[in-house]
Amino acid sequence: MSPQTIFQLHLVLGYVAWLLCFNVYIWPRLKSMGRFEALRIIATLHSFRFFGLVFILPDIVGPHLPASFAGFAAYGDFATGVLALLALLAARVRPLFRAFVVAFNLVGSVDLILDYYHAVRAGLPALAGQLGAVYAIPIIYVPLLMITHVAAFHLLLRPLGEQQGRAIWPLHQGPGG
Template identity: 75%
Template sequence: MSPAIIFQLHLVLGYVPWLLCFGAYIWPKLKSMDQVSAQRAIATLHSFRFFGLVFIVPGVVGPNLPAGFATPAAYGDFATGLLAILALLTAKTRPLFWLFTIAFHLVGASDIIIDYYHGTQLDLPALAGQLGATYAIPIIYVPLLMITHVAAFYLLLRSQSQTARPLAADAAASTDA
């Protein structure tokens, strides 16, 4: 099997164990938590994304890792990590907490999607060996990050719809009276 095919298999299969683990252990816990606690738990995981700057450290990655992939991946992760840290630091100031929480989810999910796009455009699978020590990041860490962004968006939207239902019922009741 070629290294490119192995890398592509790794990318796809990286989601399988995380989805199984997430569904069995993490998701039930997140759903049982209040909205702020669940988002803080997810933000804690994402606060380590400053580590993505490693994509631009010479010697850690190969010299032929395309800058068109490495630079946006590094700074997208860094921005997401900082926003997640700001969300954690502002947990007691709810408007700021929600602002930073939504921001880190939007920036973080966009970063991953953009990285997948750049990786495809630049044929990263053929250059996977240039990832060097960072090879495990897209295979092991990124799937969990993306899964938690999707879960967080679901929790945010669920919260909004649950808030809207009582308001709609109140509005309907007041027009009936």
């Protein structure tokens, strides 16, 4: 198999595995708790996105990693991580917390979508080896980030007090679902 095919297969299977795991183990827990607590957990996960700066760290990624992808991915992740950290720091002021949660989810989801665009445009799947040690980020970490952005938007748009009776994606139906 070509490196491009392996990378694309890894990416698709990363989403499949995380969707299965999320629907069975994570989403039932998140929907059983209050919106604030669930969003705080999601913000905590995204607060580590400062790690995306590794895409521009010399000697960690290959010298031929397309700059059009690396720079945008690095700074988009960094901005998202800072906004998530600010959400956590503002947790005692609920309107401010909510504003930062909305902000990190908007910035973070747009970042990931544009990262995919830049990756395809720069031919990253064929150059996946240039990711070096950070290869795991788009394969393992990014699918979970995108899924939790969708979950956060779902929680933010859900009317207060509404109980969730179904999985966020109909892969697993629990009792009453």
